[in-house]
Amino acid sequence: MFLVHLWNYIRGYVIIIAKGDGIERFINICTRRQILLWDIARKDSDSVVMKASLRGFMLMRPAARKSGCRVRIIKKCGLPFFLHRFRRRRGFKVGLLFFAVLIVLFTSMIWEIEIRGCSRNVAQQIMKVLDDRDIGKGSFKIGLDPNRIAADILLNVDDVAWAGVQIQGVKMTISVQNIIPRPEVVDEDQYCSLVAERDGLITKIEVLAGTLKVKEGDTVTKGQLLVSGRLESQYPEFGTKNVHALGKITARTWYDIRVPLSYEHTKRIRTGRTHENTYIRILNMKIGLFGNRNAFDLYDSVSYDRTVSGPFNSEFPIGLTVEKQYEVTEKKVKLTAEEAEALALENARLALSKELSPDCRVLDERVNILKSETGDTCLELILECEEDIAGKEPLGGD
Structure with a gap:
């Protein structure tokens, strides 16, 4: 219904009043001749108020004569009549044209990038890949190949098993699937033993391969042999066999400092004096306004952004960044x-x-x-x- 009203507003329409004894006949003739009428409301016994398109109003004169009704325009509505009022104002026309170009320009750019299905660390790596290819807020959608972007992410980010890129409107959505951690592969040809990496009291032992040299409750020192990679047979004539020792030796350890x-402690105390610097933010650029400066020799600063919001919770790539400086002094306190x-x-x-x-x-x-x-x-x-x-x-x- 909204689209119908919008279309009628763009084409323009008129609100008319029809008077006479043959109003019903007038409406029937218009209907047979496919002249669209809507919002029909009777005003009194011999008059009706209704809406009609501009083309329909021009075609209804024969119907009015045939039915014996008089038709008069009460109000002209819609975009054509609105623009007609400003036909001699060149500034308005230029501004309207500039606004239309701006809308087309902004709808041709990426305003928002959303990354789903990964950790913050992986998301930062993906953003670096996009930055290296000059893709970000403000990039034009023309020339962006979602399949190519997904392939670049797979080639340059190690922890991603699958990536998909979708561009809808002014938003780019990147969906990724992390790689399942690969289990550690043990090279059985690399023979080794397990030794203590620090002093401790053994509380739990799990040995998968090798000869255990300690037991629970033993106190061990750093470098002491825990599990030997040399297997000795009960029978000396069979000799020994070297293996890759595997196991987990849990112990209580102590750290001290x-x-x-x-x-005495140096404390930063705010004096109460403040200063604000304002920047216009366009895409990834910041333009400082007149009067921006570092007002104090020693200060703390807090920055916050004010973004222009659009429809459907979207954000325009323009806004303001305000940096607030708080003057501080350093004072030694007891x-x-x-x-x-x-x-x-x-x-x-x-x-x-x-x-x-x-x-x-x-x-x-x-x-x-x-x-x-x-x-x-x-x-x-x-x-x-x-x-x-x-x-x-x-x-x-x-």
Whole structure:
């Protein structure tokens, strides 16, 4: 129904009133001659208000004479009459033409890129592939081959097994399927043993190949042999056989670090003074407006975008970027004992987290405050963990 009203508005129509005793005959004659009338409403006993197209109004005069009715236009509606009012205004015509060209231009470009079915890391790799080929927001759809783009993604992104690219309107949708991780292939011809990668207390043993040299509850040191890759027979005359040792040796391990306590801390304090810089954003370009500057020697900044939204939740590739600067000053402040310990503990945890293996599980955490003979105070952090400590070591000899 909306499209019918839109089409009538584009073609133009008139609201008319027909008066006379033969109104029903007038409507019947128009219907037989395929003159479209709609929104017919009786005004009184001898008059009816209705709508008709411009062409239909020109063809209904014979029907009016034959039925003895008088037809008069009440109102002219639609795009032709709207444009007729501005026929002598050149600026309006130029603006309308510019607007039409702008609409055609924008509908020929990619405004939005959506990537589905993958992790953030893979999505970043896909965006890099698109950037290398100058494909992004603002790229023209003409010349873009979805099959070629999908092939480039498959060739340049390792973790993608399948990729599909679809362009609908101003949106490009990239759907991908990640590769199922390939299981580790063991080369049985590379003989090795398993040794401890760090000190620990063994809590669980799983051996798939090799000769076990330790048992649960044993304390081992770094480099100690856990599973030998040399199989020995019960009968000496059969000799030995070398294998690729396989297994998982879970042990409790300990990590510790000492961080000196500092009772002074440099703090950034906002003064309350602010300054805003505004940029016009067109596609991937930012154009600074007059008056943009770094107003302060030392400041924190926060940026946010204001995007022009279109129909159907789409976004135009134009907008504003506002950067707000907050003036700050650096001031050394005295810390209480609790604040100094909390800051040192945070730094200690951050430092130890870089040493832990991905499969390491923290079981317990102990914090000690120590004082040296010179009077310096430090915080000691000890983590009790559980992890696989088995590491491969090539087996010498045949």
